[in-house]
Amino acid sequence: MPSPGAPAPPRLPIEDSYLELLADTLESLDTPARGQFLQRYFRAITHLELRESQCVQLWDETLIRRREWSENVGRPVSLKTALMDVLTSAGLFRVPILIEYEELKKLQLNAVTDPLTGLYNRRLFSETFEKELNRAKRYGQPLGLVMLDLHRFKEVNDKYGHPRGDEVLVAAATTLRKALRTSDSAFRIGGDEFALLLPQTDAAQAVALSRRVETVFAESIKPFQLAVSVGMDHGVATFPQDGDQVEQLIHAADERLYHLKHGNHGTGPGGGGRAETSASPSSEPSSAAPPAGGKPRAIPFESRPAAEKMESAVVVEPAVLPPAAEKKMVTAAQRKIYTTPRKAERVSMSGTNAYAVLGESGVARARVLDLGFGGVALELESEQEVSESILAILHVPILPPVRVNLRPVWTQRLAQGVYRIGCAFVS
Helix, strand or coil: CCCCCCCCCCCCCHHHHHHHHHHHHHHCCCHHHHHHHHHHHHHHHHCCCCCHHHHHHHHHHHHHHHHHHHHHHCCCCCHHHHHHHHHHHCCCCCCCCCCCHHHHHHHHHHHHECCCCCCECHHHHHHHHHHHHHHHHHHCCCEEEEEEEEECHHHHHHHHCHHHHHHHHHHHHHHHHHHCCCCCEEEECCCCEEEEEEECCCHHHHHHHHHHHHHHHHHHCHHHCCCCCCEEEEEEEEECCCCCCHHHHHHHHHHHHHHHHHHHHCCCCCCCCCCCCCCCCCCCCCCCCCCCCCCCCCCCHHHCCHHHHHHCCCCCCHHHCCCHHHCCCCCHHHHHHCCCCCCCCCEECCCCCCEEEECCCCCEEEEEEEECCCEEEEEECCHHHCCCCEEEEEECCCCCCEEEEEEEEEEEECCCCCEEEEEEEEC
16 A cells, blocks of 8 residues: 555546456466466467467466566556557568557558648659559640749748748648539648649649639738739649659749749749730730731730720620620620720639529529639529529629629520520629
8 A cells, every 4th residue: 555645646548457367367267267268368469379278378478578578667668559560570460550540540640641731742743643643644634734923932931931832832722622612622832832633634724713813812812902013923734735754743833933923923033914825725815917818917915015005995704795696786885884995814604603693582593604703604504594693692603602783795595405695794
């Protein structure tokens, strides 16, 4: 009995207490009874059929091993530790599991996850890229790769400190997670560098996703009120157009990221206005010189002289125009009411579940075909559902539901018997 005032011995874990009780009980049994009990016990923990004499021998070795180790380390060693060592040395535990399954899964997750952002890390990026590329080759499907990094991120760390820089990185990771389908994967592969793997995604879809990500990221960091204009740049590569090897696709995406970054931010130390440069492999250079066919290319709005901008300021947003062959002309008065300078490319909603709830009652629904700065294209079952003014709530990926007023500008009947309606946003 411990003396009064002496510290109480530490309480043993349940499994250690059980083994200690087992050892005390076995001491009082004769050899045959001890052998029968130990045979059942070892069958339960090793799933092996052992002889009674072998079980008694293993138990005796466990007691000897614990006594030797306790003397060597100068403190008590648990029976569980000695028993595991004896069983492993005897070859009975070929793959011993010493931790709980949930703890094992947690360790596996931590090994492939970035601790700050929660995104997968570079190690898993390399493994996943190989698997997805092999799958794309096997089934003849496209695979999109997007490389992203944050423009002027170092200035945020220098000016506001690393904690604020970490908040910007977390905001970027949150934006990427919201933008992806369940089949897509996002990775943090460096300090401010990220990568997306997009199975069954071609170049146009990957570029559209990248632009949406950039726009949503810019909105998400506005509450930080940073004096530094932080942006997100992207470079896109796709299999099989840009190569069939991991190294080729990464190189192509990095090259386009570099080109886009310097095209957008090469106007001075502060990184002035962004150019209308696309990371798509099919993008054309913004040159005013006519091509071989003699038809001049359109000059991006931001690149025109000021006088030309004033003359071109009233134009119909391309996102609400149907193909030229099917287009219904609008009057000059309508142009002045529902037009705005082009600020962004049309974003296709193909392959997404984007939709619009129409009217105050919210009974009618329409599929969102594409979306732009000035308007939206909808698909309806009947032209009768269209009025001169439409109240709608838009539900599109990575954005919260948006309540808008729409004015139909044109109508086109498709081959499937449904109607494509081009609508302009009305303030």
